[in-house]
Amino acid sequence: MYTELISHKIAELKKERKAVILAHNYQLGEIQEAADFVGDSLELARKAANIDAEVIVFCGVHFMAETAAILSPEKTVLAPEPKAGCPMADMISGAELREFKARYPGLPVVCYVNSTAEVKAESDICCTSANAVKVVESLKSDTVLFVPDQYLGAFVQAHTAKKIISWPGYCPCHARIKPEDILNLKKHYPKAKVVVHPESRPEVTALADGVLSTGQMVTYAARADVKELIVGTEIGMLYRLRKENPNKLFIPVSEQAVCANMKMTTLPKLLASLENMQTVVSVPEEIRRKAVGAVERMLKVT
Ligand code: 13P
Ligand code: SF4
Structure with missing residues (x-):
């Protein structure tokens, strides 16, 4: 009954705010039920780029909401639980990527979408788990830097003749x-x-x-x-x-x-997010302008 009441309030507020709710496939069942669209990172990024809405409430982890904010600066992107991060995304910083690139001058960087906006801004193209092989294959270079997931990097390596040099990150x-x-x-x-x-x-x-x-x-x-x-x-x-x-x-x-982070978003938090229009996820314009190129290039490849 309590759940029904919250869901009803969420549906009302969603209309009022001209909002859509996007949820990742790992979210709690109650969140998936409340969402307008449930999907993987690539599907959600595409939705965020094309959807007709003023507000996107992103139920997932921080990099996903950030990707939506990178693609749609004109929309308000809300994260119901701003503390929900991705430990793998935090395994490489912008400064570490700059050092990595300096060790291999001239090589293109493919960054898994599970990365910060700062890392995307330093990368040539993004990929997700759905398109990583295609993205790497789309590049001219026969050697590619791949961050931050060493295991996705190893999977790509098994499916391409190109040489992949991976950052040693992983999903715990x-x-x-x-x-x-x-x-x-x-x-x-x-x-x-x-x-x-x-x-x-x-x-x-x-x-x-x-x-x-x-x-x-x-x-x-x-x-x-x-x-x-x-x-x-x-x-x-x-x-x-x-x-x-x-x-x-x-x-x-x-x-x-x-993934404890994926379980942090609950129905009451989703409701509070719509009620209070919190927490707004935004990316500094200078970083966003650089990062959007990497995300859009990926969307063109696949
Ligand atoms: P997908 O893009 O396959 O949904 O993966 C996202 C993710 O974070 C997996 O841990
Ligand atoms: Fe990040 Fe792993 Fe959680 Fe996916 S499952 S969000 S990669 S920590």
Whole structure:
């Protein structure tokens, strides 16, 4: 009843403020239900760029809301929980990237969208987990600097003839997934397919039928030949997979794969965000102008 009341108030305020709610696939079920659109980083970036709204309430982590603010400076972007960050995005600073580039003069920089605006501003092009290989392949150079995720970098390396020089960042949540987790589950569910996120370690991705972004997992799960699916990513993903495929079996690879930051946004915080128009996410114009080129170049490639 309480949830219904909050949801009703959110819907009313959303109309009043001409707002849309975007939510990442890892968000709590209650947030996914309240959202106008749920998706992966690439899908959400595209929505943020094209959607007709005055306000975007971004339920995810900070870099996602920041990307929306980079793409749509004319819109007000709100983060219901401003403390929800991405530890991997914080593993490289703008100054560290400048030093990295100085060590390899002339090489292009591909930055995973899980990065700060300052890092995007220092990069040639962004990528997400859905398009990283295509983005790297789109570049002329046969050697590429890749930041900050070493495991996504390793995944790209396995799919391109170009040489990838990666920054040693990683996602603490996906790094907790172990090959044994998958091997044990495969024994129990021999007919199940296995999908994992490319932020996982190479010894984990090696065991998967599909190494996919969260949006690509949604498409994979809907396939007629998929009846049982072992899911190697943050466990919030299971909510949407089960909702959209009620007759299929979804098995999380590890109950340890929880992104605490993705769980910080709750329905009361979403309501408060719309009521008080907080917290506004903005990027200093000088950084935004440099960062937008990297994001827009990515959107043109894919
Ligand atoms: P996706 O773009 O695949 O949704 O991944 C985002 C993310 O942060 C995964 O940890
Ligand atoms: Fe960042 Fe990992 Fe959380 Fe994704 S799951 S937001 S990469 S910490």
